Amino acid sequence: MANQDSTNPSHDLFEQFVQAQTCKEVQRIFSELCHHLQVDPRDYQSFYTKLKERLNYWKAKSLWVKLDKRAQHQDYQQGEVCAKNKCLVLGAGPCGLRTAIELALLGAHVVVLEKRDSFSRNNVLHLWPYTISDLRGLAAKKFYGKFCTGVLDHISIRQLQLILLKVCLLLGVEVQTGVEFKGFVEPSGATGWMAKLFPDNHPAGKFQFDVFISAGGGSFVPYGFKRKELRGKLAIGITCNFLNRHTAAETQVAEISGVARIYNQKFFQDLLTETGIDLENIVYYKDDTHYFVMTAKKKSLLKMGVIKQDFSDADKLLAQVNVDQEALLRYAYDAAQFSTGHCLPDMQFAQNHAGQPDVAMFDFTCMHRAENASLVRERKGKKLLMGLVGDCLVEPFWPLGTGIARGFLAAFDTAWMVRSWGKGRPHMEVLAERESIYQLLSQTTPENTSKKYSAFSIDPATRYQHVNLNSVKAFQVKNINIIYSFYFYSQCRHKATLMPDSHYWADQKYSVGAFEVLLKWCQQHTAGYDRVNVKDLNQSWRSGLALCALINTFRPRVIDMSSLEESNAVYNNQLAFNFLERELGILPIMSAREMSFKGQIDKLSMVHYLTQIHDHQGQRTL
Ligand code: FAD
Structure with missing residues (x-):
């Protein structure tokens, strides 16, 4: 058998394919294997069958058995x-x-x-039992021998x-x-x-x-x-990865599958006393790397100099210029050291895709x-x-x-x-x-x-x-699809390109330049307001004043326009979003921060949003 293995190049290529550890390597070896076996992956319908036939190799058999079992399931109807x-x-x-x-x-x-x-992402994912079973069914263990060995579920x-x-x-x-x-x-x-x-x-x-x-x-x-957008209270996550050299000493360090403050006050108090680090929770998984993920308290990040200046806006708070990278590395390192009882020897950061120490801080508020x-x-x-x-x-x-x-x-x-x-x-x-x-x-x-x-x-x-496969009815999804069809319909000028099943547009409300109609409507109802000048369906809305003005036109006295400042865009936008969601059930298409700070406001999203306001006004619900 060993002889046969070493003399057949396709067997060798198959082994290399199974073992390959980078995306590029997998693709290159796969293409060589196909070339060698003269099977064309573009022939997608019979490719798998032909590959199996031509790669008659005992080591591939267990793989085919698994994949065949899956493929033969009745749902796929062969x-x-x-x-x-x-x-x-x-x-x-x-x-x-x-x-x-x-x-x-x-x-x-x-x-x-x-x-x-x-x-290149080292971060380690926790798996539910069904995902482990699912991946085993796809021969995960064949490709990655260490896959979920013993009690490990990541x-x-x-x-x-x-x-x-x-x-x-x-x-x-x-x-x-x-x-x-x-x-x-x-x-x-x-x-x-x-x-x-x-x-x-x-x-x-x-x-x-x-x-x-x-x-x-x-x-x-x-x-x-x-x-x-689902918004909770400010939560700052930190992930970090250290090299795993798989030494005996490293093997002995216990994983932390999740320890939260409410369950182990002492651990977090000791961590704070010893290092100044204040966490809500921490997880440690031993995989290709030693992986830690934790939720850190803002106050301790400020105190330890990781975050330079306090801002209420999370984007500003965690902006690169406001983070001291060296201090962040120290913070992550010390938290990892403490939580593993200082037992991980010679801890060295693994590298991320940019060749930098693999430490990241992010907002999951x-x-x-x-x-x-x-x-x-x-x-x-x-x-x-x-x-x-x-x-x-x-x-x-x-x-x-x-x-x-x-x-x-x-x-x-x-x-x-x-x-x-x-x-x-x-x-x-x-x-x-x-x-x-x-x-x-x-x-x-x-x-x-x-x-x-x-x-x-x-x-x-x-x-x-x-x-219940019928809890949503066909007529309900029709509404969603109609809103969408509006985008495309309004982009084209000719009725011939209208979606044939969209009889909702029969009144031709948007038949001539729907965007212009909407823009004119917005201009008409925001005219005369100080600091409001609607010139388009995206950038003119950034300060939030135009949205507030629109609301004020139809619901005078709901918003005190004179109290609003142009520079306070996040506040203005949030005010308008809250009102429209609370009173009319119109959900925001982006967060107030995205609307106020980030590059271009997406025109189609804004059209979608304004259309709903327009429609409510049309039905006199605003
Ligand atoms: P992604 O993994 O984000 O993949 C999207 C892909 O699309 C990327 O490769 C991207 O390059 C590509 N892409 C994007 N735009 C384009 C484009 N225009 N053209 C071409 N390609 C594009 N999940 C768990 O189950 N367990 C955990 O323990 C867990 N821990 C986590 C810890 C942290 C700190 C974080 C941030 C996430 C965690 N998650 C966890 C979540 C998990 O990482 C994601 O749920 C998972 O990666 C999502 O997979 P995905 O395929 O949907 O998206």
């Missing part, structure tokens, strides 16, 4: 159910890759786009990405790295939906698709998806959640199903370790939606079902999801204990 679908997945984070695997098993042609060209983000990338490639998913999604190219007569990419001559720009899944993480959400998980767009008679997964759908609260667990649940639910799409079910029904399932996501815990992990599939009934 890869025929989505054989005609073309899916573009944005983002090769854990959730994008996990979704891509399911779509490939359904038989779809899947392309994943990833703007980074390396997997994995670094990069290791998880590597495992999922390898499975994706074996199943015929095309993973394109170093390419950024910049938007859509709408269908013309001859072509379907395509993506605008950077670099703009990238071959994936020619891919025509009917399904688009965004898994771009917390900061990427495609137009049309409204987000809700406010997190976002998309209001809906799916949409359908239609142009020139060509429909595009859109879905969100992972942090893009719901940003997790890190101490709960829900990111991967809920991210994978959403990946399965999304695959279930694409399956219904592939089956040709009416699209409003497909969306209504997806939104019904989405309502369950934020309530899921390891306790209330089914314990029969081996029976988990993309069918929601196998995972959620009480699932």
Whole structure:
């Protein structure tokens, strides 16, 4: 056997593929393996079968057994159910890759786009028991021998990405790295939906698709998806990674799966007395690195000189210029030392993607959640199903370790939606079902999801204990889709390009330059206010005065305009947002801070927001 192994180059390449530890290495070796076996991954429907046939190697057998078992599940209908679908997945984070695997098993042609060209995140993720079982089913242990050994229930983000990338490639998913999604190219007569990419001559720009899944993480959400900001009290997280040399001494140091102040007052008091460090909680996982994540109190960060100056605005508080990097390194180092009883020998920071010590401080005071998980767009008679997964759908609260667990649940639910799409079910029904399932996501815990992990599939009934696939009705999702269609309709001047199923626009309210109509309406109702000059549908709104003026026009005396200062934009915007949400149920499209400080205000989001105010006024509810 040993002889056979060493003389067959494809066996050797397979071994290298299994062991590869960087994204580039995986892709390079995979391409060599395909070349050597003369199998073409572009032949996605028969690729896996051909690869198996040609790589007749005993060491690959256990892998095929696992993948075959998954692929033979009845939900996939032998890869025929989505054989005609073309899916573009944005983002090769854990959730994008996990979704891509399911779509490939359904038989779809899947392309994943990833703007980074390396997997460099050392941070370690806590896994729920079902995710461990799921990953074992995808042969995670074959690719990463240390995967969840013994009681360990975590994995670094990069290791998880590597495992999922390898499975994706074996199943015929095309993973394109170093390419950024910049938007859509709408269908013309001859072509379907395509993506605008950077670099703009990238071959994936020619891919025509009917399904688009965004898994771009917390900061990427495609137009049309409204987000809700969930704001808690100020919470400052610090993560740091130290080299793990896997020595005997390091092995003996116990992990801290999570210690919170309320449960161990003494620990935190001693930490404060000995080091001056004041924490709410701390976690330590031993993985590829020694990984620590903690929530630090602002007062102690100021006292220890980590944060230079106090600001009430979290962006300003944690801005790079306001953080002393050396002091932050010391703070993280001392907290790690103390919490492991000074037993970790020779602690040296691991490096991050930029070659710097891997320490980060971030604000998780406010997190976002998309209001809906799916949409359908239609142009020139060509429909595009859109879905969100992972942090893009719901940003997790890190101490709960829900990111991967809920991210994978959403990946399965999304695959279930694409399956219904592939089956040709009416699209409003497909969306209504997806939104019904989405309502369950934020309530899921390891306790209330089914314990029969081996029976988990993309069918929601196998995972959620009480699932009602009809809790959202088709007519309800129609409203969401109509708002979205407005964006596209209003961008085009000719009625011929109107979405055919959007009879709501029959009154032609927006038939001639919808943006101009909206702008004129805003100008008319904000005219005459001091310091308010609405010239457009984005930048003119930054100070918040125009929004307050608009409210004041329809509800005089609600806001004392003379008391507002132009320079107090966050306050003004928050005042207007609060009123509109409380009184009219119109949810903010961005935070008051984003509206006030960050670069360009997104025009389409603002159009969406102002349209709702306009509509309320039209119905005399304002
Ligand atoms: P990401 O991992 O963010 O991946 C998104 C990908 O999309 C990125 O690779 C990005 O480069 C790419 N992308 C974005 N825009 C574009 C574009 N325009 N074109 C092309 N590519 C693009 N979760 C847990 O489950 N357990 C934990 O213990 C845990 N701890 C955490 C601790 C901290 C400190 C933090 C910050 C998070 C933690 N999480 C945890 C959350 C977890 O990291 C995320 O939930 C998980 O990484 C989300 O995966 P994702 O695929 O949705 O997004």
